[in-house]
Amino acid sequence: MSRFIKSIIAATTLLSLAVPALADQLGDIKKRGVLVCGTLGTAEPFSFADPATREIRGYDVDFCKAMADRLGVKLELKLVAVEARLPELAQGRVDLVVANLGYSAARAEQIDFSHQYFVSQQKIMVRSADGIKNFAGLSGKKISAPKGSSSELAVKAKVPGGEVVTFQDPPTAFMALVQNKVDGFALSELASVRFMQQVEGKVKLELIRESMLSEPWGLGVKKGEAALLKQVNDTLESMEKSGEAAKLHTKWFGPTTLYKSNREFRVEPIVLK
Template identity: 45%
Template sequence: MQASKISAGMLIVGAVLQFMSPAFADQLADIRSRGEVTCGVYSNVEPFSYPNAQTRQLEGMDVDLCNAVAKQLGVKAKLEPLAVEARIPQLKLGRVDLVVANLAYTKTRATQIAFSDSYYSTKEVLVVKKADAGKKLTDFAGQKISAADGSTSAQSIPLSIKDGQAVTFHDTSSAFLALEQDKVKGFVTNQMTARKIAKQVEGTDGAVAIAAEPMLIEPIAVGLRQNEPAMLAAVNKALASMEQSGEMSAIFNKWLGPKTPYGLTRTDKVTPINQLKFTPVS
């Protein structure tokens, strides 16, 4: 009787484990099985991912990167538009497979998700009114500074400006509007967005300048779920292949290069984050 109970119990456990096994399947194998990888991208942040004015389809640097990585994995890309602050939660919840949304490495994020090798580094910079163009970061001590909510731009404020008061907004446009309306003394964003904004308002009463000292230097990478070594290795292999073929530089130049409004020159190569010299934010 006892043996029968044990045998029945083992059968039940075996059946449960068999039923549960698909939930613990290797992510890369699952993606290749369904032939599609879901990329979390920005919903409306130029030049990374934003709707085309005519087609309303998402386009941008991160869209191209997602499509290129998907091609390297041998699957199609499915784009999932996300707000800035939703990037990490949606990845952790499994609603997206990857986050390709100008995602900067931070110590806190690294405890929650995995990061691919970095494919370029960016700067967080302080945008100020033209009258404050010659000031140093120390001159803004104790001042209100705006940034997008959930961004490393916001995190950089107390790190780079003594007693700096971070005032956050849902998106970059709203954060810049606060500077225009003199609600804050400065606005922090990445250098690409800062350059574009400065050009757009150049020669107007609302002209702005970019402070000479950067707030932060940040490596940008693809965000992945933790404990998925095969997926991480595959994405890093894809990035390395894109670097070697020149595709990575071509995508960068198309959206951020010298002939774009951002006028940047790509000097970084695809590199493991632990081999980079930088001070990560919390």
């Protein structure tokens, strides 16, 4: 072998060592045959343990299943805490996060967001007996919220003088209100309705009519995984076009459920107004 050819081979080897391999999480998922989806497991009706079977089910879980089905792989659910959603994704311990993940500019610097698959109204629940009717009435009072959630950030932005008290998960934050440890509880409107149903007849609760924010939710994808993000968005668009996405909303939030909610959004790219 000539000295010239040897020098080319050596240079090529050094170059391949210097340039990192391109990320291909989509390829890795297909190769292993399993999609690992991070979800909460504590936020009915989005992701919760069925009382009868203990199986984790819900609106978010159904979207996880749809993603796995389109890829032709098995689904593995991994329960994550609210504040661990982004770290679990960034560190590669889950492939997707489908866990009440509201879009924010700060989060979008850390991960990529899919198209919106849900739009949440963030509200504050109070005890009816306290007579609190607006955000001004919560000045100087304590409001609970899940740690690391959009609800926590919304309270800080919308309730001047309010003190945010964070808890590990939504049920614990809710119980703080029921047990008179705080004066308000911040969460998405639909999830709040479900919590209120759990204590109906024991404690009279209500939602302040003002909305802290209208928050688009997306599926979280690790930064730089363009192929996986495209696959997720293509699947969401297909679900919207076929009517599957609307059917899932009706299944969990429609006329026959506790929420009796109309779907006033579509699967589409997230655009903040």
